[in-house]
Amino acid sequence: MLPPVDDFPEAASPKPAPRNGRNALARVAPLCQARPMTHFDIVRVDPSNQALVESWLTAQESVQAHDFTGLSPWNPLGALAGLVVPDPDVRRERWAAVCDGAVLGYLGLHLSDRDNTHLANFEIGVRPESRRHGVGSALLRHAEERAAEEGRTTISTWLAVPHEDSPDVRGDGGPFLIDKGYKRSLEAAVRVCELATVLDEDLDRLWEESWAKAEGFELAVFHGEPPAHLIDGVAYLHARMYTDMPLGDWDLQEGRITADTVRLWERQRLLRGVLNIQSAVVHKESGEVAGLTEIHVRAGDERHCLQGDTIVDPRFRGHRLGTILKIANQRRLQSMRPWMRYVWTGNAESNTHMIAINEAVGYRLAGHETVFQKRLG
Known part of the structure; x- marks a missing residue:
């Protein structure tokens, strides 16, 4: 999920930037703080x-x-x-x-x-x-x-x-x-999990109930670049996010993601100081990655972190794998970052299945987002 965008109002006229996208920070005529602004x-x-x-x-x-x-x-x-x-x-x-x-x-x-x-x-x-x-x-x-x-x-x-x-x-x-000229294209809801308020006994019960329906699968947890035997499956699931999640009228089309793409993403996160904590479930018989979730811990932040992609391959749905993934990664986060307090996530309002999983593991509604879109051509 992209981060929420900010608010912006109306009226006056800027000096256009050159077409090559470069401009010096020029002095402007009126003092902006002293009287009504007419130029920027x-x-x-x-x-x-x-x-x-x-x-x-x-x-x-x-x-x-x-x-x-x-x-x-x-x-x-x-x-x-x-x-x-x-x-x-x-x-x-x-x-x-x-x-x-x-x-x-x-x-x-x-x-x-x-x-x-x-x-x-x-x-x-x-x-x-x-x-x-x-x-x-x-x-x-x-x-x-x-x-x-x-x-x-x-x-x-x-x-x-x-x-x-x-x-x-x-x-x-x-x-x-x-x-x-923009139109509302996708309605989404923001939820937050306050980790300290989630009872261990509730998660233990969900964990046991879910694994009872997940025979034939095993859990893999890691952070940063996925292990070599999982990385192709991880890339495949990230690509499916573009087509499997509810999009409303948002004009997001199929993604092209390979193992090399995932490696480049993790290299970038390393340089930016972002820790990517991941959990995957693997179908034991085939060795295929059946589901994936991730949490991003930003540099310098020990209170708030962000939920990334969560997806289960359609071929393996119906085994409570989404709940297993969420609980596993939530607990791994707490073991790696014990002072972390909040995990933030967003879902399309029509994604009732994932919303139900999130609420079961402790998320509560915190706000709403909208995708606004405009056709230029």
């Missing part, structure tokens, strides 16, 4: 520009604090590492709207070169005090222009939305996006 530049975030990077980080922190209290907290180390550690198969462009040296808003644009090359994904945020000046509109326009330049025909974003289940979420970019 959209520039690439240069990792060597310390002042720009610090202001870019502060802008993200301010949006998170204002709009998304109560959801998984923003991680500054992840943002910093992403500036200098490239994805092996996704180009991530980072742009900032800058006025008088201060970052007013930011844009992250994600362009996959491995598969789904028709699709661009983005995230946008505008500082609360800089809204209603056209910053969000300009950044969104820039995202669409860059996507079109790259030949993308669809553009989408995940956005946390206000809901009675998350009363502290105030950011609401949905009406803004709909006004710009």
